[in-house]
Amino acid sequence: QVQLVESGGGLVQAGGSLRLSCAVSGHTFSSFGMGWFRQAPGKEREFVSTVNWSGSSKYYEDSVKGRFTISRDNAKNTVYLQMNSLKPEDTAVYYCAADPLGVGFPNGLYQYWGQGTQVTVSS
Numbered sequence: 710q711v712q713l714v715e716s717g718g719g720l721v722q723a724g725g726s727l728r729l730s731c732a733v734s735g736h737t738f739s740s741f742g743m744g745w746f747r748q749a750p751g752k753e754r755e756f757v758s759t760v761n762w763s764g765s766s767k768y769y770e771d772s773v774k775g776r777f778t779i780s781r782d783n784a785k786n787t788v789y790l791q792m793n794s795l796k797p798e799d800t801a802v803y804y805c806a807a808d809p810l811g812v813g814f815p816n817g818l819y820q821y822w823g824q825g826t827q828v829t830v831s832s
Contacts, residue, residue, distance in 0.1 A: 711735040711821045715805045718826030721795055725830070729790040731805030731823055738786035742813025745779060745790045747801035747828075754804070758790060762811035770815075772798075795830045802827050 717729040733741065744759035758779040759768045767779055778791040788805060803826050806819035 711807060713805045713807060713821055713823035715803065715823045715826040718803060718828045720829045720831065723795060723797055723830055723832050725795050726791070726793045727795065727828060729792065729803055729805075729826060729828075731788045731790075733786045733788070733805075733807060736807075736809075739783040740809070740811050742808035742811045742817055743779075743781060743788040744806045744808065744813060744815070744817070744819055745788075745803060746806060746819075747799075747803045748825075749798075749801040752801075756815040757803070759808075759813045759815050759817065760788065761813035766813060768813070768815050792828070795828075797830045797832045800828060800830050 712734045715731045742761050745757040746754050747757050748754040760779045764781050776794045781788045805823040807821040808817040808819050
């Protein structure tokens with residue numbers, strides 16, 4: 710059974726930074742594409758950033774380009790999202806997801822999801 714556990718969320722002032730982590734167990738992590746998605750109150754869940762199985766291809770939603778960085782450590786079965794220059798509009802629950810096909814496209818088939826971690830950015 711594949712399990713994804715996010716951590717690292719919290720409350721931060723605008724302009725601050727957070728690093729989210731997602732630990733994956735129950736399958737060969739290195740074969741998965743991985744992604745971060747978020748859902749703000751009253752809005753649909755949206756793509757934030759994804760990465761393929763090897764880390765060689767990364768994708769970012771336009772509003773986070775230059776501020777967020779996705780990375781993965783296949784030895785630790787963990788994917789990260791470094792978030793800098795945070796803005797109040799980044800406030801959301803952030804979800805980690807796994808794509809068993811490994812390609813990690815933003816519109817890929819993310820079959821496994823974590824429970825989410827809250828990120829709140831105050832102005």
